[in-house]
Amino acid sequence: MADILVVVEHQEGVFKKNTLSVVSAAKVLAGLSGGEVDALILGDGVAAVADVVAGTGVRRVLLGEGAAFAKYLAVTYAGAVAEVVKGKGYGAVFAPASTFGKDFMPRLSGLLDAPLASDIVGLEKDGDALRVKRPMYAGNAIGTVELVGSPLLFTVRQTAFDPAAMGGAKAPVEKVAITAAAGGTAFISRQETKSERPELTEARVIVSAGRGIKAQENFKMVEELADLLNAAIGASRASVDAGWAPNDWQVGQTGKIVAPELYIALGISGAIQHLAGMKDSKVIVAINKDEEAPIFQVADYGLVADLFKAVPELIAELKSLKSA
């Protein structure tokens, strides 16, 4: 089939690793249906991102630079990607199922009248026909989906595809001139959640706190535990709604989907919506004083305990383990 385009995510010149899983997903499609995988980067002064992407095993990197692409806007991006797709005849477009891909890809679908499968976790062939797997109903069902039309559009669940290797042979970087039209939208400001910790979607360990943490000041204890484990901090919807944690920390069906090696849930009851965001973690620890809490049904190691007693103990144990 025709070639495949990956739209690269970066935060104003800082490469986001979720694109590596997207490249892998695109290569799965290439393996099933043929075609080569190219990457498209839109931005301003993003040659360094292009250099990283060039080493991920793509055939070529298309670089669309200009002041109008300096700030991400869905209207600008969707229009620009549509132009590239039409101009070069791509048969499929992939982007991460992050708030970046989830924002502009549906708009692209509308512009091209092309089918979009969101948050995909698998691609297969049934005879000659392509079959797409995607979670629905908060992950309680996996739908098998057929896309009709062209190009095929996908946003990719990062945790479902192993990241492509970086640092391989460099693919050529080709500058492309693309129209940028913000269509009645303008960037005003960005309020970044600042953190020295690893990103939630990239962390090996996540410590997450829910309603049971009771107050914002109690997150200090969570931070201390996270620091010992070099972990990212997550939160349930209850903690975010209460204002104890920034929105960016929410793990769940409509927040971040994570699958770290170790997920420690503190005072999280385990609502369906939260489980949807973390139940693919390799090892799950739950500390909750309510022994009936649904989180225990998915936990490998459940500890029924008052977290205000258990977490300081855990911190002490980990410290002695480190110094041993």
Added chain:
Amino acid sequence: MKILVAIKPVPNPDEKVKVKGDGSGIVLENIKMVVNPFCEIAIEEALRIREKLTGEVVIVTVGPKDSEQQVRTALAMGADRAVLVEAGADLDSLAVAKVLAKVVADEKAELVLMGKQSVDDDNNQVGQILAAVLGWPQAAFASKVEFAADNKKANVTREVDGGLETIEVGLPAVVTVDLRLNEPRYASLPGIMKAKKKEMKVVPLASLGVDTTLKVKILSYAPPKQRAGGGRVADVAELVSKLKNEAKVL
């Protein structure tokens, strides 16, 4: 301001749904249908805007006749009237967006508010597709909407990976809403009584002349991989020992 709020009925999100034995669908017997939680937030925002700027809040849904119940809930919250586009079979996001675009044009809406995602299909698509079909600006995942003095523009703060982002959108626009935008009100008893008499126009899908051929077809459903889970430890010492020696993650 004339605000159109697109809503969708979904199975009660607090109940865990199961896949039918033959994979043909989801077991919906004995599960209550409710207004998608994100749609409730959109309705609430529309009502608040109307309280400030005056105008009209029109509810629209595309689905089976049974959706009337959830439409009435929206009217009971305080919306003025409703349009139910009656579609027999399930449509995909593109088809729903094209139908909505027709209704938006017929109604001459100045703002469309809708949930960022329905918690059944979990697509997170229709609002953005609708904006593209209409050729309107979009602001997805809104946690704050503020209008300019002339009501021709709005600043929308969006919940994004990494924090919050504010963009300006010229009106008319499509805004999809996120969890932290507001806390939806409950329908009051007088509201429920009044809702029974409010106008709900039922429009047969075929009468709109929109091509709703499916481009995304759901062929079957399967249950997800189940976790073993349920393991317990007696105390913190046992937890640390197991994490270190059994799971080998420390």
